[in-house]
Amino acid sequence: MTSIIETIKAKVDVAEEIGLVVALQKSGKALKGLCPFHNERTASFYVFAESQTWRCFGCNEGGDIFAFVQKQQGLEFREALYYLAEKASVPVEDQGSRDPEAEREASATRERMRKLNEDALLWFHQMFLRSQEAAGARAYAKKRGISSDSVLSFALGYAPDQWEALSHYLLGQGYSERELVMGGLARERMDDQKGEYGGGVYDYFRDRLIFPIRDIRGRVIGFGGRALGEGKPKYLNSPQTLLFEKNSVLYAIDMARDAIKQAHQVVIVEGYVDAVIAHQYGTKQTVACIGSAITEKHIQQLKKLTRQVTLALDPDAAGSAATEHGIQEALRTFDRIVVPVPLPSGRTEGQKRNGQYGSRKASDPHGIIRLEEQVDAEINVLKLPDGEDPDEVIQRDLPSWLYAVAHPQPLIDYYFVVKTADLDLREPEGKAEAAKRLLPVIGMINDRIKRDDYMRKLATMIRSDERSLHEELQRVLRSQKTQSVEFSNTRPKVLRETAGQPRQEDAEPDWISDNGESSTGSQSAAQTRARALDRNRGNKLQWEDYLIGLLVQNPGLNPHVCGILNDSDFAGTDTRELYHILNSVYQRASSPSNQPFEQFVPSELLTTVARVQKCVESETSRDGAGLVKEAVQCATRLKRTRLLQLNTELSYLIREADQASDKASIGQLQLRQLEICQQLRTLNSAMHLHG
Numbered sequence: 235m236t237s238i239i240e241t242i243k244a245k246v247d248v249a250e251e252i253g254l255v256v257a258l259q260k261s262g263k264a265l266k267g268l269c270p271f272h273n274e275r276t277a278s279f280y281v282f283a284e285s286q287t288w289r290c291f292g293c294n295e296g297g298d299i300f301a302f303v304q305k306q307q308g309l310e311f312r313e314a315l316y317y318l319a320e321k322a323s324v325p326v327e328d329q330g331s332r333d334p335e336a337e338r339e340a341s342a343t344r345e346r347m348r349k350l351n352e353d354a355l356l357w358f359h360q361m362f363l364r365s366q367e368a369a370g371a372r373a374y375a376k377k378r379g380i381s382s383d384s385v386l387s388f389a390l391g392y393a394p395d396q397w398e399a400l401s402h403y404l405l406g407q408g409y410s411e412r413e414l415v416m417g418g419l420a421r422e423r424m425d426d427q428k429g430e431y432g433g434g435v436y437d438y439f440r441d442r443l444i445f446p447i448r449d450i451r452g453r454v455i456g457f458g459g460r461a462l463g464e465g466k467p468k469y470l471n472s473p474q475t476l477l478f479e480k481n482s483v484l485y486a487i488d489m490a491r492d493a494i495k496q497a498h499q500v501v502i503v504e505g506y507v508d509a510v511i512a513h514q515y516g517t518k519q520t521v522a523c524i525g526s527a528i529t530e531k532h533i534q535q536l537k538k539l540t541r542q543v544t545l546a547l548d549p550d551a552a553g554s555a556a557t558e559h560g561i562q563e564a565l566r567t568f569d570r571i572v573v574p575v576p577l578p579s580g581r582t583e584g585q586k587r588n589g590q591y592g593s594r595k596a597s598d599p600h601g602i603i604r605l606e607e608q609v610d611a612e613i614n615v616l617k618l619p620d621g622e623d624p625d626e627v628i629q630r631d632l633p634s635w636l637y638a639v640a641h642p643q644p645l646i647d648y649y650f651v652v653k654t655a656d657l658d659l660r661e662p663e664g665k666a667e668a669a670k671r672l673l674p675v676i677g678m679i680n681d682r683i684k685r686d687d688y689m690r691k692l693a694t695m696i697r698s699d700e701r702s703l704h705e706e707l708q709r710v711l712r713s714q715k716t717q718s719v720e721f722s723n724t725r726p727k728v729l730r731e732t733a734g735q736p737r738q739e740d741a742e743p744d745w746i747s748d749n750g751e752s753s754t755g756s757q758s759a760a761q762t763r764a765r766a767l768d769r770n771r772g773n774k775l776q777w778e779d780y781l782i783g784l785l786v787q788n789p790g791l792n793p794h795v796c797g798i799l800n801d802s803d804f805a806g807t808d809t810r811e812l813y814h815i816l817n818s819v820y821q822r823a824s825s826p827s828n829q830p831f832e833q834f835v836p837s838e839l840l841t842t843v844a845r846v847q848k849c850v851e852s853e854t855s856r857d858g859a860g861l862v863k864e865a866v867q868c869a870t871r872l873k874r875t876r877l878l879q880l881n882t883e884l885s886y887l888i889r890e891a892d893q894a895s896d897k898a899s900i901g902q903l904q905l906r907q908l909e910i911c912q913q914l915r916t917l918n919s920a921m922h923l924h925g
């Protein structure tokens with residue numbers, strides 16, 4: 235049975251689809267163009283019609299048509315599936331247990347709600363532009379500095395000071411009272427005599443300036459209303475509806491989407507007017523987080539567009555609990571990347587302290603590789619003059635605003651100030667407390683050089699010895715939930731036992747070798763199966779199935795693998811998406827979750843889940859250490875295959891560029907090839923280490 239994914243891929247051409255958004259030109263058998271995901275002058279974005287894949291050798295993004303659509307449009311897998319299915323004229327049938335009839339009905343209702351919102355928007359907008367009653371609203375917008383262009387592009391509206399104006403209009407358009415209430419545009423009137431509902435409906439928004447709120451694809455999902463008279467509350471947003479989910483709404487996200495990707499930054503402000511004014515003055519990468527503090531759902535949407543989040547905080551709230559909550563939420567929701575950190579020889583404090591790494595000499599450069607988990611995001615803070623909102627700053631002093639946006643304060647600098655504001659740093663207790671609060675923060679810094687800089691800064695700040703702070707930092711890092719794996723050169727006992735037979739110490743383990751052929755006589759179960767997989771199915775996707783199967787069965791293996799592989803290392807559309815889901819489920823679960831994994835999987839991928847589980851059916855008897863090794867080996871193998879493939883692609887492209895005497899491309903591609911070779915070497919030595 236061909237899956238719907240395969241059917242779609244067979245019908246939609248990668249080059250055609252990408253060609254809609256990227257100007258592609260022929261380059262040998264490939265096509266190339268300027269990458270839509272990073273800024274570049276020389277094209278390093280290639281589309282391979284033969285394999286129906288694409289790759290950017292500048293920013294390392296790549297994959298199939300699904301990966302492109304998801305990334306380019308910021309869509310979830312399921313949304314991309316629906317989008318592409320429509321293009322391919324392939325009906326998407328629900329393959330899961332969900333009731334198809336109910337799904338169809340729900341989707342029809344959502345469509346109807348969208349239409350309702352559109353109609354309401356047009357009405358509000360016309361009111362604002364033309365009605366006498368809206369004079370106050372127009373004056374208010376003008377007073378706040380909103381230009382008439384912005385009024386049109388944001389489709390600002392006005393809800394008149396009447397009880398039934400909008401309801402009356404919409405009922406006349408054929409909507410029912412129930413639909414108006416469901417859509418959050420009207421409330422049910424209480425019948426005073428009977429003391430129950432049923433006395434008709436009245437408008438939800440009255441005498442308010444209306445800000446239509448759209449989703450990332452530009453569809454109206456709800457409204458925000460600013461009171462113009464004495465109405466309370468000052469800001470009123472649509473109630474929770476089928477379309478409007480309060481704590482995930484980002485105002486202006488539809489208009490900011492492209493700018494965010496281009497600027498590699500999103501600026502988060504708090505008010506509607508702040509966002510409108512920011513856009514009006516050219517800071518189009520701005521969204522407003524309205525009605526609630528920053529939540530995980532906000533960040534989930536944003537992280538598909540950028541890794542740099544700039545918080546333009548309310549100056550009064552700086553350092554407040556809400557701000558801190560937002561920052562923590564952002565840190566928690568961004569992906570973790572696990573980076574291999576070679577511990578410098580002779581400076582391995584941990585090694586000296588507990589001596590658990592055994593026989594390896596401290597001077598050996600390959601002694602230990604530690605995997606550290608770090609937040610894959612840059613979160614920083616835009617500091618505004620005291621007491622001023624962004625819209626005021628922008629209009630009073632645009633250059634300062636633009637400078638602040640381009641040079642936001644790193645979160646860590648912000649923390650240095652905020653977290654020590656209440657401490658007396660001359661006293662020993664104050665110093666100790668400062669270290670206690672700041673070390674975990676410093677530990678989150680990705681860049682080791684930067685990290686050392688901040689260690690120095692902290693040491694100076696509290697006049698402490700840098701080396702003892704470093705030791706303290708190591709302790710903090712270990713006690714945090716950093717899933718670090720130590721690859722020591724001493725093979726763990728368990729593994730030696732499960733290997734069954736003695737093996738030659740220095741031979742390359744045969745699971746490394748590309749063709750799966752054995753080079754030594756070692757015959758661990760894994761190796762036998764590895765070759766069986768290769769020989770019998772002759773399909774490298776089998777390896778992806780096998781690994782995903784292991785991960786589904788043992789979620790705890792996740793941190794051991796996520797440092798080695800990222801989404802784009804997967805060749806299968808379905809396995810890539812499952813890997814993505816596994817990672818996000820694992821990261822989100824602060825406490826172990828009892829919910830079955832299937833619950834997080836779109837119904838279209840349930841068959842894949844069943845397939846991968848079948849792949850590991852016989853694995854239940856393995857113990858923890860054996861499983862970890864198995865998973866790490868499998869991931870390493872996949873990574874290696876991927877790197878070799880990249881290498882082949884590069885060699886080909888370099889040849890092509892050479893024939894075309896395209897010097898700029900040759901240089902760029904060769905540089906990338908060097909990196910790939912370096913990565914391959916590192917991978918090989920890591921495999922020798924724990925092989």
Ligand SMILES: [Zn+2]
Nearest residue numbers: 269272290293
């Ligand atoms: Zn790129």
